[in-house]
Amino acid sequence: MQINVSGLMGMISQTEDDELDCGQTYELLDQYAEIMERGEDPQILLPKVYRHLNRCKDCHEELTALLAAIQSDHEKNRN
């Protein structure tokens, strides 16, 4: 989450009283990845997870890596 001060102020201004934490996000991350894989919109289907992922670099990295894992598994399985 290395950001400049204006990014930090933007992030602070968007703080919500009720946010999902990393654990709650992790619980839903596999479903979230499959929603993306199906080409559906996770912002509509899992909006709180979507917003957590916009705030949290670690969870965002885990989603990116999970999507890459699913894709790599499918590709290598086909070959």
Add this chain to the structure above:
Amino acid sequence: MTERDNATWLQDLRSPGKCRTTALADLRKILLRGLTGALKNWVRQDTREFLSLCEDFIQEALLIILKHLDDFQGLSRFTTWAHKISVRVALSELRRARWKDYSLTATDEPGQSSSVHEPGSPDREQERVEGQMMLDWMKKVMREELTTRQQRALKAAAFDGISADALSKKLGTTRNALYKLLHDARLKLKKRMLKEGFMKVQEESDPDSERKPPFEVSNKGESRE
């Protein structure tokens, strides 16, 4: 490799004997295929160590998977759930290694990137001065509003870019507790921004207005030497 649906995975992994051994061997192969894709921006893969590193991660992930079979609710494919666990194990370990030499400091102590000054951009002087003023204001309100622990954590996370995973370990806490600490800090700072009429707060009404993450998502081939 046998194609299995979720129920068959659970049944095979729970059953004694050969069925379980075969299922475990298949799952190991699947997780290895996944990790080679998942870690391509994290670790150099053209080394002998890469495979042994992945095998260590997968071994640890399999233990967690077997221990938590009852927690799998079937809301995704079993293999996606298993990839999720293996990715978490791998990234946690890699982050810990990446940030092992980082030491926590308070807000006013120099950090790796606490200044917004960009040398060599005189045409952006006005922007730089405003950025510096915002940074000074932010440091002041952080000192006034936040506990020392919150200041340290926010500086490390926001300005130095340390991963929450690595930071929580350095603070001797969990990632969830760290998230709560930083969430409380953001709420206090937001209140102060509202009180002082900072323009940025006008954006607050729409939580989805910021569609791009405020942090840089790295796609560079960062490698673990």
